[in-house]
Amino acid sequence: MSYMEIYERLRESAEKEIKKKKKGKMRAVLGYSICSVSVGANEVLRELQKTLVDQKLDNVIVETTGCNGLCHKEPLLNIITPEGEQYSYELVTPEKARAILISHALYDDVIYEYLIKE
Numbered sequence: 001m002s003y004m005e006i007y008e009r010l011r012e013s014a015e016k017e018i019k020k021k022k023k024g025k026m027r028a029v030l031g032y033s034i035c036s037v038s039v040g041a042n043e044v045l046r047e048l049q050k051t052l053v054d055q056k057l058d059n060v061i062v063e064t065t066g067c068n069g070l071c072h073k074e075p076l077l078n079i080i081t082p083e084g085e086q087y088s089y090e091l092v093t094p095e096k097a098r099a100i101l102i103s104h105a106l107y108d109d110v111i112y113e114y115l116i117k118e
Contacts, residue, residue, distance in 0.1 A: 024082050025061050028101055030092075031076040032064035040093065041075040047094035048077075048101060057105045073116060079104050090116045 028048055032041050048062045070076060073090035077097060080086050087110055089100055096114055103109045 025059050026082060026105055027061050027063060027078075027080040028104075029063045029065050029078040029080065030097075031066075031068050031070075031074060031078075033067035033074075035067065035071040036074040036076065039074050043094045044075045044077070044092050044097045047097045051098045051101045055102060055106070057101065060101065060105050070116075076116070088116045089114045 030036075030041060030045055030048065032045065045062070045064065051057065052060060052062060065078075068076060070090075075092045077089045077092045077100060078086055079089070079100065081104070087104075089096070089111070092100070092114070096111075100111055100114060103111050
């Protein structure tokens with residue numbers, strides 16, 4: 001078996017496991033790059049993780065992603081529902097992050113005043 005075949009099998013296996021892990025769960029994806037870290041993304045990430053534990057939210061996966069080009073709106077937090085709906089929140093503070101996570105995970109509610117504005 002070639003190295004490429006081994007790699008493809010490993011990749012397919014990993015993708016399958018990741019898909020299984022995410023199935024039926026909400027995703028909270030925090031923009032995490034130099035610009036977001038400089039305006040508080042570390043604190044937001046800590047608060048998201050703390051909220052998961054404090055509220056026993058087993059239906060949520062917290063992830064980070066790189067730059068999305070909206071530096072003036074950082075930190076950005078995207079909530080992606082199990083159905084695929086996406087909500088993008090701007091200028092997220094630790095307090096807002098906690099409220100957003102609880103609102104979506106426990107009550108399936110959107111906090112419209114925190115959503116990205118044009």
